[in-house]
Amino acid sequence: MTKTPNIERLSVRTVRVPLPQAHQTAGGTVTESPLILTDIHCDDGSVGHSIVFAYNAFALKPIADLLRNLDSLLVDAPASPLEIERRLNARFRLLGTQGLVGIALSAIDMALWDALARRRQTSLVALLGGVPRPIPAYGAVGYDGEKASAMAAEKWAERKFRGVKLKIGYPTVEEDVAVIRAVRAATGNGLAIMVDYNQCLTPAQAAQRLRALDEEGITWVEEPTLAHDFAGHAHIAREAKTPIQCGENWWGTLDLQHAIDAQASDFMMPDVMKIGGVSGWMRAAAMAQARGIPLSNHLWPEISAQLLCATPTAHWLEYADWWNPIVAEPLTVEDGYARVDGVLGSGVEWNEAAVSRYIA
Numbered sequence: 001m002t003k004t005p006n007i008e009r010l011s012v013r014t015v016r017v018p019l020p021q022a023h024q025t026a027g028g029t030v031t032e033s034p035l036i037l038t039d040i041h042c043d044d045g046s047v048g049h050s051i052v053f054a055y056n057a058f059a060l061k062p063i064a065d066l067l068r069n070l071d072s073l074l075v076d077a078p079a080s081p082l083e084i085e086r087r088l089n090a091r092f093r094l095l096g097t098q099g100l101v102g103i104a105l106s107a108i109d110m111a112l113w114d115a116l117a118r119r120r121q122t123s124l125v126a127l128l129g130g131v132p133r134p135i136p137a138y139g140a141v142g143y144d145g146e147k148a149s150a151m152a153a154e155k156w157a158e159r160k161f162r163g164v165k166l167k168i169g170y171p172t173v174e175e176d177v178a179v180i181r182a183v184r185a186a187t188g189n190g191l192a193i194m195v196d197y198n199q200c201l202t203p204a205q206a207a208q209r210l211r212a213l214d215e216e217g218i219t220w221v222e223e224p225t226l227a228h229d230f231a232g233h234a235h236i237a238r239e240a241k242t243p244i245q246c247g248e249n250w251w252g253t254l255d256l257q258h259a260i261d262a263q264a265s266d267f268m269m270p271d272v273m274k275i276g277g278v279s280g281w282m283r284a285a286a287m288a289q290a291r292g293i294p295l296s297n298h299l300w301p302e303i304s305a306q307l308l309c310a311t312p313t314a315h316w317l318e319y320a321d322w323w324n325p326i327v328a329e330p331l332t333v334e335d336g337y338a339r340v341d342g343v344l345g346s347g348v349e350w351n352e353a354a355v356s357r358y359i360a
Ligand SMILES: [Mg+2]
Pocket: 196, 198, 222, 223, 248
């Protein structure tokens, strides 16, 4: 039996990757991705990589500093994701493991799982006991009005994506419906349409709006109200026929448990960073399986596609190419399905030339 290697050192870099085009949401405009890139070097020569997303450049250096400060807790400790999670959770019990701390802990967890798979010369999905399988993928359409939304959706359809997700939450529900119908008219009935309010409505507004969307044949309505208003989402879910989708802003599996307890969401889409890395995702997948809840991802296409292959209730892959410039081999989507065959580790490896270009 081989001994678990120890962590030798941590390398943390920050980059600001510009988006090919600004992404409008009901909550504001995204123009770049401030990312923290972590490499964990182990004393057997194996290295694991991970990406975490600061959302806002203001948070970039604090998260990187936090990670660098964890060095003293990590060096010479076993390169085991579950053991490191146990130690770090104990260490942060009083401060809490949400927010920037949670992001830093997930960066470590994802890098350790990646190193573990690479050490065994295999993929993350194989390490988790699964096999690669095709996962249907959808693309994003911004808060861009009828014409531009329809054009963006057509582009995804031409690329054979299986669905599109539209940012809505226009001043009136009539405008929301007009955008959905414009997209449907441009792409036909074969394409699944999801919509995302990015938390912009009150529960009462949402209940009213969603009744108007009920006949539009939408696959799901995402985050109609505040992500942590589980009771509010449960109220909306009872009022609407269209399934509710939430999860990208839940911190850790306890949030997911609270959402399940409240019956807040028909579908769930954890974010691998906020849910607690690969370790957190696998627990979320088990909880979703027990309740028969379809699970999709939020961003992180490379690692999420592999996790979805190991998720019993896997639903949709949210595709995004935002971080493609810095990834050596971005996720492959063929005929609308994400493919992870032949991928090593979590699929995250650096395009070093691009990383140096965007270093912040
Ligand atoms: Mg969303």
